[in-house]
Amino acid sequence: MEISRSGAFVMVPARRNNHTIDDIVKPPNGFPETRITSLKEFEARNFLYVFKSFHGNPSVYDRAIERDNSSTAIVIKTCKEMEGPYVDFIKNQYQKPVLLTGPLVP
Structure with a gap:
């Protein structure tokens, strides 16, 4: 999955209380009806690390949500097409502008 697809599936406020494999396998509420309808269990298991706190520090999920909530806009390297x-979906989750840079190559 591309960054905005995986970000929309896992790193959105709708996931705040959904941290089990059974929760992560299913799309969050409001996720667009596309060909991505679920994750495989091994994929969901790999995503569990983003919800884990190490040494009492905020998890990757908590830091990402805080970053996006405190920003004026979100910039993603992709295009609408x-x-x-x-x-x-990301725009609706955060209720702020999402700016797209286009499909830039390295």
Whole structure:
């Protein structure tokens, strides 16, 4: 999955209380109806690390949500034609502008 697809699936406020494999396998509430309808169990298990706190520090999820909540806008390296439904979902989750830089190559 591209960054906005995986970000829309895992790193959104709708996941705040959904931290089990059974929760992560399913899309969050409001996720766009696309060909991505679920994750495989091994994929969900890999995503569990983002919810884990190490040494009492905030988890990756908590830091990402705080970063996006405290920003004025969110910038993603993609374009509307490639990932429009996921970008719209992220925009709705955070209620702020999502700016797209286009499909830049390294």
